[in-house]
Amino acid sequence: MPHTAEISRANPTCFLFLLDQSGSMAEALAGEAGKRKADKVADVINKFLQNLVLKCSKNEGVRNWFHVGVLGYGANVGPAFGGSLGGRDLVPISEVASYPMRLEERTKKIDDGAGGLVDQKVKFPVWFDAVSNGGTPMCQVLGQALNILSDWTSKNQTGFPPIVINITDGESTDGDPTSAADALKALATTDGNVLLFNAHLSSNANSSGPILFASSEESLPDDHAKLLFRMSSPLTENMLNYAKQEGFNVTPGSRGYVFQADLHGLINFLDVGTRPGNLR
């Protein structure tokens, strides 16, 4: 059965984010006035990286169960990490842990033990900042991802296949990305093909609300949404089972495509392939 490989230091897997950094990412997300899409996405991915580091942190240090990368695409296309990791595409998670660009101090609400909430200061690592400038060269970034993951899959032939998460708010400005997406999804390890998931953040609200893990084009509001849906990989069997356990309405045709959904929902979902049963 594909997409079941054990994830270990000897047999790692990887996550690659493709992050739309076009000018329109400076707009507010539908229904969330005042919060720029670019800021929200940067927060969510930085939080994901933080959680992934914590997942891999053990007594002796951070185990390299994952390699992680973030490619931005807007006025420029390429690695988005800042600081010491600047210019690097896929980075072992132990190095991600060691080299955040900065550690911010933020506050979070915690239970005060008496029915109320109090503020607690927490360290929030930041690996890259929000950027919003230029067009949406999706074909170009998919091409870069293809080169990076061709190399990775050839070096990690028995690994759990890479998961690519494309987060975008607009239409590709350098052509139809379908063939570039197909080439990326054709890459494989012995455990299955690369998975491409798309998170679509429109500035226009969908009349029927967010869509999570759509199973057909019919419910999608426009041609661009339908294109991104067709580019998206079906959820694996383990992911479908997990989604059902968590109460999502999924069917065997459900794909890794979300429209206007809470990004935390998508990001949490990436936990599926990396649950304790798979980690060694």
Next chain:
Amino acid sequence: MRLRAGVASRAKRGNSVEEYEDAFFPPEFLTELELPFACAVADGATESSFSGLWAKLLTEAYTQATDLTHLQQLVDSARGHWHEKTSSQSLPWYAEQKLEKGAYATLLGVTIDKAEFPSHLKWEALAVGDSCLFHVRNHEAVATFPIKSAEELTARPMLLPSIGHETKDTSLYQMGQGILETGDRLYLVTDAIAGWIFTSLDRSEKPLDVLDQIVRTGTAECFHELVERLWDQNRLKNDDCTVLWIDVVGNPM
């Protein structure tokens, strides 16, 4: 009747001995045990840090406890010990945040004592999570606790945390008991071995006879060979493996 106990363990493939995160108590092969005799195994969760230490503290707590209330007090004390041993002034940000999340482990403890009627012993067991006891008589499993089948072994077992405090709610703890006769054996195993035993029994194989050979040889090498062979055959989950056994032998104590 007399009791003899022994134990065999193996760290998951790809990990060093130091990275073994199961735990067991008593720590070595024992003969001529006194009643009541208490022993335990625990399985530290892969995703938590210092879970092997937490598992070890839990097994020690169980073997010192006189009842569930006492155990809960000892588990709370163990939380303090875990915190003392893992805290340091200069941890990197991720180690600091990981420790705040605590460590997690299963616990399976068994106490053997005289039964209410002559010439028999009884076992009483306590479990949190999916470490499992097999009560074997004449090569057959006459009881298992708390897991009854391979289907019950999920990736998300109940676990005891090293943070927080015990409450009056004891529903996390499952209880079981049984009567022992001369010649009986109890196995306390962590989930990977339990999974292999259940699936092998489902296939009408004789995993308990295979384990019996390990007990008879009494060598760690034989257990390691078995585990390696089962891993090679994809018959056993790549996880830390622990088997603790207690034999009821000889005349009444």
